[in-house]
Amino acid sequence: MKVLASGKIDPTTWPNTGIGRINPDGSRGACSACHSRHLFSAKVARSPESCGKCHLGPDHPQKEIYDESKHGIAFYANRDRMNLDSRSWVLGKDYSAAPTCATCHMSATADLPVTHDPGERLSWTLRPAVSRKMEDWEKKRATMRQVCGNCHDQRFVGAFYTQYDITVDLYNEKFAKPAGELMKKLAAAGKITPNTFTGKIEWTYFLLWHHEGRRARHGASMMAPDYTQWHGFFEVANRFYNELLPEAEELLPGSTDFILAQDQHKWKKGIGKEEREKMKKFYEERYGK
Numbered sequence: 307m308k309v310l311a312s313g314k315i316d317p318t319t320w321p322n323t324g325i326g327r328i329n330p331d332g333s334r335g336a337c338s339a340c341h342s343r344h345l346f347s348a349k350v351a352r353s354p355e356s357c358g359k360c361h362l363g364p365d366h367p368q369k370e371i372y373d374e375s376k377h378g379i380a381f382y383a384n385r386d387r388m389n390l391d392s393r394s395w396v397l398g399k400d401y402s403a404a405p406t407c408a409t410c411h412m413s414a415t416a417d418l419p420v421t422h423d424p425g426e427r428l429s430w431t432l433r434p435a436v437s438r439k440m441e442d443w444e445k446k447r448a449t450m451r452q453v454c455g456n457c458h459d460q461r462f463v464g465a466f467y468t469q470y471d472i473t474v475d476l477y478n479e480k481f482a483k484p485a486g487e488l489m490k491k492l493a494a495a496g497k498i499t500p501n502t503f504t505g506k507i508e509w510t511y512f513l514l515w516h517h518e519g520r521r522a523r524h525g526a527s528m529m530a531p532d533y534t535q536w537h538g539f540f541e542v543a544n545r546f547y548n549e550l551l552p553e554a555e556e557l558l559p560g561s562t563d564f565i566l567a568q569d570q571h572k573w574k575k576g577i578g579k580e581e582r583e584k585m586k587k588f589y590e591e592r593y594g595k
């Protein structure tokens with residue numbers, strides 16, 4: 307937000323409720339991003355729709371993911387039991403029917419205070435091309451697990467995290483790291499310019515990690531099977547095998563050999579007769595001839 311010499315606010319910079327707004331005094335953020343100006347309501351901020359204003363769409367579909375998860379389903383079925391209007395909103399005391407976005411990321415439990423840092427309970431960052439653990443991730447994960455523990459047994463929660471980690475590792479190792487290496491190779495050979503987005507393959511790579519790759523990871527992080535698989539890994543594989551690799555081969559023949567030699571990609575070369583017969587039999591038994 308800028309203030310003009312006349313003392314008026316520059317109308318090209320406000321209204322603005324950006325989460326990272328830079329205010330005239332240098333401070334950052336806009337409380338009205340979540341609370342709305344006049345009521346300054348906790349009820350509004352606690353509702354998943356208010357986070358969904360920004361957290362939706364092809365590159366970070368948290369709202370859609372939540373809606374299809376058991377948590378979203380439980381919330382919409384039990385909204386009238388959520389006590390969203392209550393001044394005190396402590397999980398397990400004031401409500402227990404379902405978690406909203408705020409419940410897991412910001413709100414209080416009997417042992418945890420409200421936080422306005424939504425990163426405080428995250429162990430991974432799923433936004434970069436290759437996911438990495440956050441600083442102090444063990445502590446942050448333990449904090450999130452305290453929230454889950456109000457509604458679930460810790461063995462159940464631990465098993466969720468085991469599967470979540472495996473999924474992120476699979477994405478990192480099978481697709482993200484080889485794709486990143488491939489792009490470096492093409493750059494070193496002068497096949498892509500230093501200016502980003504000038505060549506088709508740069509768009510392909512971007513869509514792979516920034517859209518489809520995030521959807522797979524975000525889906526897994528918040529229990530949404532369809533976003534993990536069909537909007538996620540299926541699209542990742544399609545982009546990777548049918549666009550990224552052929553486009554790289556066209557620019558630099560042989561550049562993808564190192565990928566196809568990796569164990570996880572060997573299936574591309576085809577499978578033996580015996581294996582094929584086994585699969586055929588499996589599907590025939592299951593679905594009929």
Ligand code: HEC
Binds near residue numbers: 335337339352408
């Ligand atoms: C990312 C969304 C978001 C932003 C931005 C945000 N808040 Fe909140 N705020 C919440 C949520 C969610 C709650 C409800 C927490 C609860 O009661 O469970 C809340 C609760 C509060 C409360 C109630 C007291 C408490 O701690 O329970 C106050 C006061 C508050 N916010 C002030 C602010 C101020 C001031 C700003 C700007 C500097 C701000 N908030 C920005 C989401 C946000």
Ligand code: HEC
Binds near residue numbers: 323351359408424433
């Ligand atoms: C006005 C838009 C907007 C609203 C509303 C909003 N967010 Fe965000 N949120 C963002 C942006 C932008 C980022 C940072 C993305 C980045 O750095 O790549 C972010 C980051 C996050 C992160 C990751 C934090 C980290 O440290 O990695 C979480 C978790 C999150 N938001 C949860 C919420 C929740 C819960 C709500 C609702 C209570 C909410 N957000 C409302 C825009 C918004």
Ligand code: HEC
Binds near residue numbers: 433
């Ligand atoms: C049941 C608890 C729960 C609910 C409900 C929930 N989340 Fe999450 N969220 C998580 C967990 C767990 C992670 C992954 C944490 C980790 O990496 O350790 C996560 C990760 C995130 C991230 C980080 C993504 C990144 O790129 O690193 C964002 C942003 C986010 N959630 C937003 C939301 C929004 C918006 C909603 C509601 C529409 C929501 N969450 C609902 C538990 C929840």
Ligand code: HEC
Binds near residue numbers: 405
């Ligand atoms: C307010 C209570 C509440 C909190 C907090 C909560 N959950 Fe849940 N969770 C539920 C409910 C309700 C269901 C659906 C249970 C059922 O099927 O009867 C569910 C289901 C699940 C499922 C099964 C998903 C499926 O598709 O079958 C997993 C996994 C899960 N939760 C993990 C977590 C994790 C991890 C956290 C913390 C990040 C968490 N939950 C926090 C209430 C909660």
